[in-house]
Amino acid sequence: xxxxxxxxxxxxxxxxxxxxxxxxxxxxxxxxxxxxxxxxxxxxxxxxxxxxxxxxxxxxxxxxxxxxxxxxxxxxxxxxxxxxxxxxxxxxxxxxxxxxxxxxxxxxxxxxxxxxxxxxxxxxxxxxxxxxxxxxxxxxxxxxxxxxxxxxxxxxxxxxxxxxxxxxxxxxxxxxxxxxxxxxxxxxxxxxxxxxxxxxxxxxxxxxxxxxxxxxxxxxxxxxxxxxxxxxxxxxxxxxxxxxxxxxxxxxxxxxxxxxxxxxxxxxxxxxxxxxxxxxxxxxxxxxxxxxxxxxxxxxxxxxxxxxxxxxxxxxxxxxxxxxxxxxxxxxxxxxxxxxxxxxxxxxxxxxxxxxxxxxxxxxxxxxxxxxxxxxxxxxxxxxxxxxxxxxxx
Numbered sequence: 001x002x003x004x005x006x007x008x009x010x011x012x013x014x015x016x017x018x019x020x021x022x023x024x025x026x027x028x029x030x031x032x033x034x035x036x037x038x039x040x041x042x043x044x045x046x047x048x049x050x051x052x053x054x055x056x057x058x059x060x061x062x063x064x065x066x067x068x069x070x071x072x073x074x075x076x077x078x079x080x081x082x083x084x085x086x087x088x089x090x091x092x093x094x095x096x097x098x099x100x101x102x103x104x105x106x107x108x109x110x111x112x113x114x115x116x117x118x119x120x121x122x123x124x125x126x127x128x129x130x131x132x133x134x135x136x137x138x139x140x141x142x143x144x145x146x147x148x149x150x151x152x153x154x155x156x157x158x159x160x161x162x163x164x165x166x167x168x169x170x171x172x173x174x175x176x177x178x179x180x181x182x183x184x185x186x187x188x189x190x191x192x193x194x195x196x197x198x199x200x201x202x203x204x205x206x207x208x209x210x211x212x213x214x215x216x217x218x219x220x221x222x223x224x225x226x227x228x229x230x231x232x233x234x235x236x237x238x239x240x241x242x243x244x245x246x247x248x249x250x251x252x253x254x255x256x257x258x259x260x261x262x263x264x265x266x267x268x269x270x271x272x273x274x275x276x277x278x279x280x281x282x283x284x285x286x287x288x289x290x291x292x293x294x295x296x297x298x299x300x301x302x303x304x305x306x307x308x309x310x311x312x313x314x315x316x317x318x319x320x321x322x323x324x325x326x327x328x329x330x331x332x333x334x335x336x337x338x339x340x341x342x343x344x345x346x347x348x349x350x351x352x353x354x355x356x357x358x359x360x361x362x363x364x365x366x367x368x369x370x371x372x373x374x375x376x377x378x379x380x381x382x383x384x385x386x387x388x389x390x391x392x393x394x
Contacts, residue, residue, distance in 0.1 A: 007142045016132070016362030020346070027350055036350075037385040039312075039373045040358040042176070042331070044241045046304060048285070049297035052240065055288035059281040070280040075272045077103030077249070081283040084290040085249050094221045096251065100264065102271060103278045103286075104248045107206045107235035112137040113274075114202060114231060114250070117266050118168060125166030127158055129177055129363035129370070131204070134170045143168075149366050155324055156180040156333065160193035169194055171220070172204040174211060177363045177372040178333040179325015181216050187223055194229035198258060201230040206248075209239040209302055211328040227253040231263070238330060238376075240289045240298045247278060247286045305330050308375040308382040315386045319393040332373045333360070337393055345371050353388035 020040060028034060048056075062068035076082075082101040089096040104110040111133060123144040126134045138145050146166045150156040156178040171190060173182040182190075194201050201220065208218040220226045232251040236242035256263045271277070288294045309326040316323050316334055323334035336345040342359035349355045358374070360367030375382065 007140050010139050011136055023350060024356055034354055036354050036356055037381050038356045039377060039385050040356050042374050042376060043243050044238060044376050045378055046241055046301045048241050049294055051288045051291055051294040051297055052285045056281060056285040059284035073277045073280055075275050075277040076268055077101060078283045081287050084287040088290045094219055100251055100253055102250045102267060103283060104250055105278055106237060106246045106248045107204060107233050108133060110233045110248060110250050115141050116270055117263055122167035123165060124168040125164060126170050129360060129367035131172060131176045151366060157182055157186060159186060160190050167199050169199055169201045171201055174207040174329030177331055179329035179331040181211060181328045184217050187217055191223045191225045191229060195225050203230050203232045205232050206235040207238055207329055210330050213328055216328060227255040236286055236289055241301060245282060247282050304379060305375045308379060311382050311386050312373055315390050321393055330375045334371050336369050336371055342368055342371055353392055355385050355388055
């Protein structure tokens with residue numbers, strides 16, 4: 001009889017969003033016609049930028065003409081897409097070659113697939129509260145997990161400690177769910193830690209476009225030494241509204257080697273073996289994101305979400321509630337009032353003011369007592385939600 005991967009049985013039930021859905025559905029059934037304000041989901045609400053739409057349409061037309069039709073593209077990415085991304089980095093002062101950029105179908109896919117490069121015996125360090133996929137992907141691979149608690153005392157940004165026994169280090173900045181952003185010196189200490197240990201940092205930069213403080217690094221490759229210890233995984237989902245379009249990229253420097261092997265060469269072989277790349281149409285749309293016009297347009301959309309964050313932060317400031325995130329991130333991570341547990345606070349908001357957020361406990365034990373708001377809704381809904389939240393917290 002065939003033997004299945006036994007580690008699937010070790011996964012904890014991923015009940016967070018199913019439980020949120022069940023609670024909201026039950027409330028709506030009992031209160032028909034009620035208007036819920038959903039501030040929990042991390043999905044965008046604004047459409048793709050006009051420059052992107054135009055590029056997508058033009059690419060579709062290319063596929064209708066024999067002279068411009070494209071079949072298979074290079075599995076690691078079309079040259080025009082890789083060049084557009086690398087030029088974007090170089091424009092920010094980060095030395096990168098086109099060939100160090102790999103196209104992907106999104107950060108979530110890549111965060112799981114990249115584990116193919118590492119032995120299952122390698123240990124993964126995960127700061128908690130954490131994006132649940134970090135944990136689940138490591139469990140499925142049979143990998144030992146080293147959990148590093150984060151909390152209010154360190155702003156949910158813990159520092160490395162040489163006693164930590166880990167080979168892979170997951171870092172997310174701006175962080176999901178906390179919205180906390182690593183300052184340059186602290187991120188540098190993690191780079192130094194990884195180089196000392198021979199570990200590899202998997203740097204999730206899905207929300208880097210929300211960082212507006214020039215003192216804060218948007219890429220780990222702004223840090224000296226990162227080219228010899230880090231992989232950067234990026235997404236156009238939140239940067240440019242590609243949540244339903246699916247496109248991202250991964251940066252693996254050619255300097256990154258372990259055990260005498262080049263991770264760049266290994267990932268090239270992985271992609272050419274296990275994928276046929278991403279469609280010409282999507283890569284044309286993605287390349288348009290990095291045009292001058294595309295950058296201006298996506299910044300206009302991001303500014304809407306950042307104004308939403310300011311709306312929510314103003315409310316929390318007015319009632320003296322502790323929180324992190326918001327200023328340089330699309331998430332606000334607040335402390336539940338009066339020592340409430342996060343699911344109790346969820347029930348309070350749902351039943352009293354019909355606002356839905358995300359209980360922190362769903363992101364691990366360190367999230368208990370905290371609550372996440374997303375700023376990706378419409379300005380109108382955000383304003384109304386803020387007014388309702390004041391009634392509960394004021």
